[in-house]
Amino acid sequence: MFQRASSTMPELTLEDIKTVPFDPRFPNTNQTRHCYQSYVDFYRCQRIRGSDYAPCNYFQKVFHAMCPNAWVEKWDEQRESGTFPGNI
Template structure:
């Protein structure tokens, strides 16, 4: 017997109605780090934003943003 495989992706967000989801990706990245800053590292609901940006963004983008944050040169407001 074959198992049913469930695929899950980020739900529709009316703030980003276009096919290009770059802004959605970036906003979820910012929201994740803002959530952690306000609520702390262990606050579980923040993980949803992390999952969302990891689904939407190419890995190289958020790796680059992480490096920029570490170096204090990230352009976004967190």
């Protein structure tokens, strides 16, 4: 009647993910902290690993999916002027 599912799952890439996956560090429905932390993690990753380090792009995709554009623009301006409140 029912076919048994394969025991091997296909590997997903970031391009296959349409929404941000659940992160247990942010269990609440308010995702503001997740948005902010992903922004900080992206620029911190680039600072430590260099701008060519591809795994950093995961954080960029997360904050672009979760954060309002106005916040990102404001944070970018603050980073450029040296007034960003986070530790990057």
